[in-house]
Amino acid sequence: MPSRSSPSRNETLRTPGALIEHGLARPDDRAALERVAQDYATAIPPTFLHLIERPDDPIGLQVIPSPDELEMAPYEREDPIGDDALSPVPGIVHRYADRALLKPLLICPLYCRFCFRREHVGPDGGLLDEAALERALEWLRSHEAIREVILTGGDPLMLSPRRLGYILRELENIEHITTVRIHSRVPLAAPERITDDLMDAMELERQAMWLVVHANHEREFTETGRAALRRIVRRGIPVLGQSVLLRGVNDSVSALEGLFRAMVENRMKPYYLHQLDPAPGTSRFYVPITEGRRLLAGLRGRVTGLAWPTYVLDIPGGHGKVPLGPDYLETEKRTVSDPSGKRHTLLPPDTHSGN
Structure with missing residues (x-):
């Protein structure tokens, strides 16, 4: 990876070129990242940029684009939670x-x-x-x-x-x-x-x-x-x-x-x-x-x-x-788990069915 010491770290990074310059992407990935940029925006503000220790750390993963974004899994959806379908008017x-x-x-x-x-x-x-x-x-x-x-x-x-x-x-x-x-x-x-x-x-x-x-x-x-x-x-x-x-x-x-x-x-x-x-x-x-x-x-x-x-x-x-969940109660067995995983038997009225 190129050094991140020379470019300014007080700017918001938005382009594959800026990512490469700051050592957050490989030069070999430029073409793929340009394709990603056609569909998905990038912005890494200074506050987050200063937190990134390496591209695959917990901060970098959240904000640095990847060529993997060009691959769509069979279960993925363009409108995963139905925003478009449930929009009666714009906004x-x-x-x-x-x-x-x-x-x-x-x-x-x-x-x-x-x-x-x-x-x-x-x-x-x-x-x-x-x-x-x-x-x-x-x-x-x-x-x-x-x-x-x-x-x-x-x-x-x-x-x-x-x-x-x-x-x-x-x-x-x-x-x-x-x-x-x-x-x-x-x-x-x-x-x-x-x-x-x-x-x-x-x-x-x-x-x-x-x-x-x-x-x-x-x-x-x-x-x-x-x-x-x-x-x-x-x-x-x-x-x-x-x-x-x-x-x-x-x-x-x-x-x-x-x-x-x-x-x-x-x-x-x-x-x-x-x-x-x-x-x-x-x-x-x-x-x-x-x-x-x-x-x-x-x-x-x-x-x-x-x-x-x-x-x-x-x-x-x-x-x-x-x-x-997670679940802790097993109704049929009339037991409940404590935080350590140990199970305990429940007594009525907690397990009583009916009124």
Whole structure:
């Protein structure tokens, strides 16, 4: 690998040439990476670039493109969780009766190589113009069963404070919406964006605001990222953490323990651990569900319940999320396992069937 000492490490890397120059890709892979770049965007911001020790470490794997992305496994899908099929108007996804996604843009601070929207996101598109945004807001106004709106994308915290504030004020004026949730990687991937102006834009008077931060490895919690999270928490915004179970990134009990401990130590409640969505070209990250359940079982009793997420599968085709366990109760045998794996017999009324 070429040395990474000479080029500037204070830029966002976006091209195969820049990756090669920084020693994150081999010159022999340039042609294949150029083909990958035709379909999938790359962005490695300085915060993440400084964390990469080698291209196949837990940070590098998440953000450095690979020729393997050109290979599509038989089980992979172009629209793995049915976003396109469940979009009544541009910018809206409606999967559950009481909530809807609003995607005001498709730009991110970095582009995860396992993203289920990877064919849509990128630096050049996806920003809803005034007419499209108004149509999306009008859809929300006219559907009174919607109580929660989830801002996602892309990354909503890549919006300017003015634009984000405008969207949130419009949502706050919709009486039946009681909760707004923002999903973002910005606090850890681009913490410099967590400014007072952005925090001011996120303050809501009537509705509950929640922030869900995506992180997959404890090394993502840099000092600047931790400071950004503190600024958010001081504003009274509850912070949840969501992660994806990824081969080579966090597929061990120790890696998950480190990740979830880092979340809790930064006042972030682990929320979801996602089974990988079958997006095109992502099979190198796949961890079988049986292994995921074993990993979660290995954490039980090892970490505080505050650090315990729900392991979920988003059923391909847009059928919603379901928890995957692990399970501890065997109803027919009337036994339950403790965290060490030892089984114990349950006595009535816990196993009584009927009334």
